[in-house]
Amino acid sequence: MSEKGKRKIIVIKGGNLIDGTGAKPKRNSVVVVEGRRIKAVGKEGEVKIPRKAKKTEIDASGKTVMPGLIDSHLHLIGLKTDRILEEELVRPPELGLIKSVYDAVDLLEAGFTTVKDCGGYGIYLKRAIAEGTMRGPRILSAGYVLSQTAGHGDVHFLPVEWVDARVSKRKKFLVMSLLCDGVPECIKAARYALRQGADFIKVMASGGVMSMIDRPEHTQFTLEELKAIVKEARHVDKFVTAHCQGTEAMKNCIKAGVKTIDHAFYPDDEVIRMAKKRGDVVFVPTLSINWRIVTGGVEAGYQPWAVAKGKEVWEIMIKNIARLYRAGLTIASATDFCGSPLLKHGDNAMELELLVKHCGFRPMDAIVAATRNGAKACGLENEIGTIEKGKLADVIIVDGDPLKDIKVLQDKNKVKMVMKEGKIEANRDT
Secondary structure (H helix, E strand, O other): OOHHHHOOEEEEEOOEEOOOOOOOOEOOEEEEEEOOEEEEEEEOOOOOOOOOOOEEEEEOOOOEEEEOEEEEEEOOOOOOOOOHHHHHHHOOHHHHHHHHHHHHHHHHHOOEEEEEEOOOOHHHHHHHHHOOOOOOOEEEEOOOEEEOOOOOOOOOOOOHHHHEOOOOOOOOOOOOEEEOOOHHHHHHHHHHHHHOOOOOEEEEOEOOOOOOOOOOOOEOOOHHHHHHHHHHHHHOOOOEEEEEOOHHHHHHHHHHOOOEEEEOOOOOHHHHHHHHHHOOOEEEOOHHHHHHHHHHHHHHOOOHHHHHHHHHHHHHHHHHHHHHHHOOOEEOOOOOOOOOOOOOOOOOOHHHHHHHHHHOOOHHHHHHHOOHHHHHHOOOOOOOOOOOOOOEOOEEEEOOOOOOOHHHHHOOOOEEEEEEOOEEEEEOOO
């Protein structure tokens, strides 16, 4: 028997299909999955369903069928508490790695079939998933992040020799940074991250909320440094993602060829014009982490300066993300969650509600941000993100209509089935 003949066929029938493209939903839909990929999509009566082949039929009547969700910026670091600085000093990083295994499962069970780990243990978890040791979503990981000295990724109150992952002898806290200054050092750091197995390069192009001695609007890395890092990534068909909140930093990143502008607090008219002219920039807001810190950070134990900066930027951030949305720019959904109680993996669909509630997104556009646009942010738009013929079969079935109530995606009991690459990973009485 040929390999094709051995492929199992799954037919999902009767559901209301939101295909991730932004198109009007299809009622009484049929999705035919053969092996890892989608073989056919359409309405009942229009799609030819193989009769003789061995197949499984799933009745999705009264439910919503849609692509697996994508979180385009999170951290798989397995935090146990929200007292992050204390935890990094006293908790062995091996415990974080162990917990991140369970965080990955929680993401998958919640309907997230792809996640972009922007600094964390994802470089190891993806290999464990590939070899069948554990379950989890498809993971793209930066592993280590690149930061200038005294930048957003430099834990400045520790000795500098403890901070850089290449030289640190201190292993009682999570080390994620590669410190680099000047073009030659940036090239070397980019190559080191790639050597460790990075799927993309993550740079800290601006200051931030969670770093003590800088501010979100501060510019970090020069244009020449960013160009050098982007060039190294492109040499191996990879891309660069930037932690990037300030206006000048965004302009530098767009000029340098950075693919995704993450957080994006302070875009101005010129940033919008530059992004439109380049055409392939993806903005990745992370409302969820700010909202959680603003509303519960004090009680959770976040540092006072982090909570203060979070409150300061909240109204500006949601106004500017709405501005990017109205300008028609590509926006992908993300949370910046790290697995702690306040930023729990599995709760990541709250980002869609925040986009709708605070930034004026139509529910359909919020869904596109978490599907098609998320795939673009991962460089996987030809493989995932939409339910179309030939794409990998990442599909979820939801008991409810997220176009009427976007919050339904946050109820894991309503996510009745999760399929990744044609394999049913979760099944709650479909």
